[in-house]
Amino acid sequence: MSDSWRQPRRILMVGLGALTVFYLLAPTLVIVPMSFTEARILSFPPEGFTLDWYERMVTDRQWSTGLANSFQVALLTAILATVLGTLAALGLTRGRFLGRTAVNALVLSPLIVPVVVIAIGMFGLFVQWRIAGSLVGLVVAHTALALPFVVVAVATSLRTMDRNLELAAANLGADPRRSFQHITFPIILPGVLTGAIFSFITSWDEVVIAIFMTSARFRTLPVEMWEQVRQAVDPTVAAVSTTLLVVTTVLLVLLLVVRRQAPAQ
Numbered sequence: 399m400s401d402s403w404r405q406p407r408r409i410l411m412v413g414l415g416a417l418t419v420f421y422l423l424a425p426t427l428v429i430v431p432m433s434f435t436e437a438r439i440l441s442f443p444p445e446g447f448t449l450d451w452y453e454r455m456v457t458d459r460q461w462s463t464g465l466a467n468s469f470q471v472a473l474l475t476a477i478l479a480t481v482l483g484t485l486a487a488l489g490l491t492r493g494r495f496l497g498r499t500a501v502n503a504l505v506l507s508p509l510i511v512p513v514v515v516i517a518i519g520m521f522g523l524f525v526q527w528r529i530a531g532s533l534v535g536l537v538v539a540h541t542a543l544a545l546p547f548v549v550v551a552v553a554t555s556l557r558t559m560d561r562n563l564e565l566a567a568a569n570l571g572a573d574p575r576r577s578f579q580h581i582t583f584p585i586i587l588p589g590v591l592t593g594a595i596f597s598f599i600t601s602w603d604e605v606v607i608a609i610f611m612t613s614a615r616f617r618t619l620p621v622e623m624w625e626q627v628r629q630a631v632d633p634t635v636a637a638v639s640t641t642l643l644v645v646t647t648v649l650l651v652l653l654l655v656v657r658r659q660a661p662a663q
Contacts, residue, residue, distance in 0.1 A: 426643060433636035440631050451637040461638065464622035468602060471533065471618060475540040475601035480594040482541065483548025484586075490549070491556045506546045513606045516543065521610040531613030539611050540601040547600065548593030555589030556582075595653045603642050 428442060433451055435444030455461045490502050508516060520539045521530060529535035559582070567577040583590075605620035612621050623638055 429636045429639045430643070433633055433640045435633050435636075438632060440633055440636060451633040452641075454634050455637050455641065458634070460617075460622055461619075461634065464617050464619040465638075465641075467533075467616060468619040471536050471540060472598045472601040474533075474537045475544055476594045476598040478537065479541045479544040479548050479597040480590060483545050483593055483597075484552050484590055486545070487549045487552035487556060491553050505549055508543050509546045513543070513604075517607040517610040520607065524611065530611060531616060533616060536608060536611040536616075536618070539607050540604060541597075543604065543607060544597035544600040547596035548590075551589040551593040551596070552586055553589075555586035559585045592653060595649050599646055599649055603646060 431444045432440055432442055434447050434449070435441055436446030436448045436450075437444070455465070486505055490498060490505070517539075520542070524530040524535045524539070527535075529538070563581050563585070564577050567581050568574075572580070603620055605618075605624055608618045608621045609624065612618060617625070619638060619642065623635055626632075626635055
């Protein structure tokens with residue numbers, strides 16, 4: 399009896415899963431065809447086909463500057479968060495010191511604390527430091543937000559690696575620096591790359607902290623979208639949203655490739 403119900407149950411689960419995915423993705427994917435409409439306002443179904451709104455995104459100074467700023471901030475955030483997060487993961491997994499649990503909870507707290515609370519606190523602090531509204535301030539803020547992703551990814555790689563490899567390298571005369579360079583780092587590299595990709599994505603489309611940390615002279619693409627939506631909605635916003643979606647999707651696919659290659663390596 400159980401065998402006779404196995405196939406229908408599997409079909410039902412697949413169908414429910416497909417409906418759930420469609421429900422979650424439909425509001426996002428509907429923006430894509432709207433970005434190619436010939437109408438002057440957002441409309442669905444789209445009227446005609448044109449790339450004018452993508453051209454405006456690239457040629458208009460506000461949009462192009464926001465795109466460049468977002469890429470710059472995301473890249474710097476990914477680099478800084480990856481370096482600091484890898485060092486923090488090494489200290490938290492290999493170190494033995496008083497208060498390690500509290501430090502670990504503090505590092506991971508941005509995953510739990512509401513983003514708006516973090517934004518308000520950072521804004522008050524950065525105003526005193528005189529870095530609010532600058533590239534440095536936004537990179538530091540986004541680094542704090544992205545740091546937990548790197549720590550979790552790298553710490554997981556460190557906990558699952560065979561430490562006997564490091565002991566063997568030490569027995570063969572390798573100092574800690576060479577052992578990390580030739581043994582530890584190549585093994586945890588997939589975790590490092592995973593953290594770097596998540597850091598880039600976190601900064602790339604983040605808007606709440608960016609609203610507090612940017613200024614009239616320095617805006618990221620999500621903040622520019624927020625300002626444009628408050629004034630008037632035209633298909634350029636859909637073109638920008640599609641661009642953000644494509645970049646994020648490509649990075650997530652790259653992340654899947656990295657995770658698939660990790661067991662083989």
